[in-house]
Amino acid sequence: MFEVDAVFTRLVGALLRAIMIIIVVLTPSLLLPGTTAEGAQMATLVALAFATIILFEYGAKCPSLIEFRDAPPINRIRAVALFLMLFGLSVISGSTHDGSTFSMVVTALGYVVGQALDFPYSPLRIIVTNLPADVDPTMAAQIQAMAGLAILLTLISLFLFATLLRLGNWPNRGSSFNVWINLPTFDPTAGGDVVKRLSRDGRVNIIFGIFAPFVIPVVAVMAASQLQVSILRSPQTMVWAITIWMFLPLSLIVRGQAMLRVARMIRSRRARLMAGVDINASGSVLSSSAA
Template identity: 75%
Template structure:
């Protein structure tokens, strides 16, 4: 129990650090923004404490199937950290800033082709935006897309090479998928495959839909997305982090469906083998 509580505390502290990263790195952060970020960070920290400190599952999925959630948290931190460096220190010319900005800009240029998600973001920039800010936004978009692609590649490699989530222990569907009810009706494998495909499809289409929805919402509430560095950082991060989470969740559910199907096949083969052995023994006798 002590080990579980200590692990929950460490995870809660890490979440606080991740969420507060833009507030700590971006210059000119107001007291109101810092207080709001702190409240949000503490709220998420409390959720993490209760989820990982409790014996029974609640809302967080795949909590006993590392490194699913670790990949997502690391990707979120890298996005927030990199974007904060680009937008906050763009004029200082430090070595770290130059490297991150150049990397993001190169990836942004490479992915800037017709009908790409990055092209959608650039097309929805306000009219008359400053060219320097437009270049920074392109570098920011390229950086978050790079982190997303690397995270997806790493998780796909774990699925293929490391046979995730088999870690020498049985996979508990109830603990790792607490919001999925296997007794709700219908075959559980078909439902997992369906939900997994739906998550992957939503994850692939979300980068095209999110910019349109965000721009329409900002126009309705009359809030400028480019007016606040923190708003830009969080908007650009969520633009790629939400699709990353959906695609990873879909891949994980498809993997669980394959595991259950393979388990069923082994059980059926075992029953058939025992039945044939019993028939053979009876005929011999």
């Protein structure tokens, strides 16, 4: 009976997560005006594909792709950050047609942050300098506001996860941390010390996450020029491009922090085990001497 209840709870949770990911992916299509039928169909297919992956990953007893499934709230933070980015950028992109107080406040917030972060060699300056020369000033200001809001949400998410690491003692929640379940793509038996490999992979993820905001705009501009595709013509494409520009670094840095935390946990566990072995060995020596 207990096993049946656990399976039912897992399936219900997987179904709810699948529905939530559908809502997240369809957010720009639902909020932005002028969405074409082809664009809506494409967004629906992408949403269903992601929902299917989520359903199978969280519904199965052992995942194969999704990491930290049983170590919340790391995936929840990333999912909420993705939704807020898509929602906020869609509101800013549609503010020219909406004109509501809420859209004006969100746009003003993004623009203020964008102005504050528009300094030489900043990721936002790279976005601004790579805009076409004939872009409309209103469009340029809108893109700056969208980029500023995306950076703000990324920084808030990183600060929140770092705080949870420090204060919430993540991922210790009264139960053991299963490396195989939470890191299905990491093979502990591949060779070498597990702690060193986790520390190395964590640092590499953080380094890539730091440099990604500087590299992604250049790669996107080169790809758009080669494919002769204009990102600025479609509001949905622009929203997704800026979201990926910040969400990918966020995911990499959070993953790196989590892997470094797991490495420290394993190192501490080894130290406690070694201390226990030393104490037992000392006790055995004393007993032999007394005899």
